[in-house]
Amino acid sequence: MTNSYRVTCAGESRSFPAPHAFIQGADAMGASRVFIGSAASRAFADAAELSACPFVAIELGQECLGVHTGESRGREGDNVVGFARFRLGSADPSPLVEIVRQPQTRGSAVEAARAAFEAAGLKVAVCADFPGRIIDRLIRPYLNAALRRLDEKLATAADLDKTLCLGLGYPEGPISLLERTGLAEHHDVTLALYRQLGQEAYMPARTAQVAKARQLTGLGCDKGLT
Amino acid sequence: MNEIRTIGIAGAGTMGAGISIVCARAGYRTRVFDLNAQALERARGQTEAFLRKSVERGKLAPEKLPKIMKQWEGTTRLEDFADCDLVIEAVFESLPVKHELFMKLDTICPSHALFASNTSTISITEIAGGSGRADRFVGMHFCLPAQLMKLVEMSPGLNTSGETFDRAWALCEALGQRPVKTQDTPGFVLNYFLIPFNNDAIRLVEQGVAEPADIDLAIKTAMGYAMGPMELLDLVGMDTQKLLCDAMHGVTHEPRAACPSLVRRMIAAGWLGKKSGRGLLRYDDNRMFGA
Numbered sequence: 160m161t162n163s164y165r166v167t168c169a170g171e172s173r174s175f176p177a178p179h180a181f182i183q184g185a186d187a188m189g190a191s192r193v194f195i196g197s198a199a200s201r202a203f204a205d206a207a208e209l210s211a212c213p214f215v216a217i218e219l220g221q222e223c224l225g226v227h228t229g230e231s232r233g234r235e236g237d238n239v240v241g242f243a244r245f246r247l248g249s250a251d252p253s254p255l256v257e258i259v260r261q262p263q264t265r266g267s268a269v270e271a272a273r274a275a276f277e278a279a280g281l282k283v284a285v286c287a288d289f290p291g292r293i294i295d296r297l298i299r300p301y302l303n304a305a306l307r308r309l310d311e312k313l314a315t316a317a318d319l320d321k322t323l324c325l326g327l328g329y330p331e332g333p334i335s336l337l338e339r340t341g342l343a344e345h346h347d348v349t350l351a352l353y354r355q356l357g358q359e360a361y362m363p364a365r366t367a368q369v370a371k372a373r374q375l376t377g378l379g380c381d382k383g384l385t
Numbered sequence: 386m387n388e389i390r391t392i393g394i395a396g397a398g399t400m401g402a403g404i405s406i407v408c409a410r411a412g413y414r415t416r417v418f419d420l421n422a423q424a425l426e427r428a429r430g431q432t433e434a435f436l437r438k439s440v441e442r443g444k445l446a447p448e449k450l451p452k453i454m455k456q457w458e459g460t461t462r463l464e465d466f467a468d469c470d471l472v473i474e475a476v477f478e479s480l481p482v483k484h485e486l487f488m489k490l491d492t493i494c495p496s497h498a499l500f501a502s503n504t505s506t507i508s509i510t511e512i513a514g515g516s517g518r519a520d521r522f523v524g525m526h527f528c529l530p531a532q533l534m535k536l537v538e539m540s541p542g543l544n545t546s547g548e549t550f551d552r553a554w555a556l557c558e559a560l561g562q563r564p565v566k567t568q569d570t571p572g573f574v575l576n577y578f579l580i581p582f583n584n585d586a587i588r589l590v591e592q593g594v595a596e597p598a599d600i601d602l603a604i605k606t607a608m609g610y611a612m613g614p615m616e617l618l619d620l621v622g623m624d625t626q627k628l629l630c631d632a633m634h635g636v637t638h639e640p641r642a643a644c645p646s647l648v649r650r651m652i653a654a655g656w657l658g659k660k661s662g663r664g665l666l667r668y669d670d671n672r673m674f675g676a
Contacts, residue, residue, distance in 0.1 A: 245607040255606040284603035286595040293595050293603040297614075300641065301582050314567070314574055322565050322574040325536035326528040328611040333578075360581075360641055 162213070162274050163189035167206070170197035174218055174244035174252055181279035191271060194218060200227050214268040214275075215239045216258075221295075221351040224259045224288045236261030238268040244281070245294050248340030256281045257292045290355035299349045299361055305333035306364035342370035389499075389556050390414060393469035395486055397421070397459065399622065399660070400503055401475035402428035403531030406435060408473075409456040410445075410532075411560045416466060417459045425459035432457060435532055467493050471556065473525060475503040478628040483507070484515030491517030499549055501525040505576045506632035509569045510542035519544035523553040526573060527562075529620060535563040538573045571636045580633050581641035583626065586614035590665065591647045597665040619664035623651045 166185040172195040175182050185193070194203045195218040203209075203217050204227070215238055217227050224241035241259035246252040256276045260269050273283045286292050291299065309316055320332020337345055346367035353361040363371070392408045394401050397419035405428065409415040419425050433454060439445035458465075463486075466472055472490055476482055487500060494500075500522045502512050513522035524540030537557050541550045557564040567573040572580060586604075589595055595603070601613025618626055630644035651657070651664065658664030 245603075247607075253607045255603055257603065282602060282606045284595065284599040284606070286599060286603075287593055289592070289594050293589065293600055294607045296589060296594065297582065297585055297600075297604065298608065300585060301578060304578060304581070308574075308577065313570060318565060319574060322536065322538065322567070323578065325563055325565070326534060326538070326575045327579065328534070330609040360585075 162271055164191035164193050164275050165189035166193045167202050168196050169199050169202035172196045172218060173246055184279055203227055212238055214271040216242050216272050219243045233262050236263030238265055240269060240272050248344035250340045254282050256283050258283055258285045259288050261288050291352050295348055299352055302333050302337060302345060303364045306366045310365055342367045343374040346371035389470040391469050393466040393472040396475035397424040397428040400531060402431055404473055404475055404527050406432050406532040407560050409453045415457050418463055420461055422461055429459055463489055464493055469494055469498055471499045473501045473503055478506055478632045480507055483512050487516035503527055506572055506629050509540045513542040520546045521549050523549055537562045537564045538567045539564045540567050540569045540573055542569055572633050580629050583614050583618050584641055584645055587645045587647055591645055615665040619658035619666055622658040622660055623648050624657055
């Protein structure tokens with residue numbers, strides 16, 4: 160069975176900012192539909208005859224899929240999935256695609272979307288429709304804690320990174336990672352999660368707030384924490 | 386100054402077994418104590434299997450294997466630590482249990498012997514306070530799996546002498562490890578981050594955000610981590626994770642360090658992790674990591 164899909168590009172896509180096999184593999188007559196870009200929501204809302212598609216995928220930002228599809232007492236879901244290719248700040252997108260499903264999303268739609276992404280060389284993790292999905296939900300409190308630990312002067316940035324890399328086999332320490340990918344973006348993501356989840360662990364760390372303030376005032380983003 | 390030749394490891398669990406490999410492999414006479422003879426037998430078997438695999442992978446000369454295993458002695462009698470120059474404690478995270486062990490060791494071991502704790506959450510100063518030799522006590526926190534990970538968090542207690550710390554540091558380097566000095570604060574550096582991080586991952590499962598296998602795949606793919614939190618938790622063991630949480634949360638009151646209810650239910654169900662064949666993931670063997 161072919162798993163053809165048609166891609167509608169609506170604005171700049173964080174998942175696919177550059178040519179990629181997934182986009183190149185699209186078919187203008189494809190049975191399934193994929194909406195990417197910052198205006199994917201509008202393009203999805205304007206599209207007709209989606210109910211017969213094996214799957215419909217909408218690129219998500221920080222929002223839940225329910226923002227696009229609506230929710231209904233926890234019984235929502237049909238052939239529509241959300242997706243985002245994980246990307247930390249200004250770094251290139253990772254090979255990970257998080258597919259978001261709702262409680263009643265058809266298993267066949269999830270599997271068809273998974274097959275399409277995997278055929279393009281991407282790796283897929285499936286999650287329910289919660290803020291932050293898997294990765295942001297897990298790593299943002301960790302990155303915040305690293306910034307706070309640094310503020311408390313309990314370790315130098317270099318020792319902190321070294322300990323976590325050597326002890327846990329992480330390829331890069333949290334401070335170096337934030338310096339490379341952008342503290343202001345970390346601020347934006349954590350603030351959005353803090354508003355949605357209401358948990359203190361997501362409240363942007365002081366250092367990230369300073370970086371964001373400097374960005375807003377046009378003073379540039381200080382990346383160096385060491 | 387007495388040279389360290391014989392090292393005692395108290396506790397033949399996952400950490401104790403891993404540390405014993407590090408010591409024996411570095412050429413030290415290594416005694417492993419556990420009250421449970423089966424645990425000792427299992428640790429010895431895992432040690433041999435790990436070293437055999439190292440030989441197969443060309444990381445260990447074949448003739449060294451029997452020599453290393455000859456250095457490795459298991460015992461159920463604490464009195465057999467009477468000639469140890471250093472004892473590294475790797476029993477479970479309970480201050481009274483550690484105090485009881487060290488008080489006994491203080492009457493058995495020679496006065497020059499150093500005591501070290503592999504604790505990952507309890508204050509070194511507090512453990513040392515009940516050891517009878519707080520000046521010769523140091524924190525040496527190896528990372529899981531100890532036989533593969535090079536980092537050792539070295540923490541002096543308030544009463545640790547400079548000479549003790551220097552000797553322990555030098556030994557650590559002689560073992561082929563990479564020591565990093567950390568403060569005697571809850572969780573030091575690693576567990577300050579790791580315990581809440583792993584709890585957050587468990588809560589994603591509890592809340593139905595994602596399946597354990599998807600969480601591991603996502604973290605490994607997006608962040609390049611060698612192990613996902615689910616694999617790591619299963620290796621640590623749910624019983625140990627609960628002890629770690631209780632020890633850390635008890636001191637810090639950090640909400641993310643509180644033991645998730647799923648951990649308690651899994652312990653009640655016997656889903657302890659890799660060692661019981663089922664944890665957050667399922668397993669069909671109990672081989673040591675890397676074996």
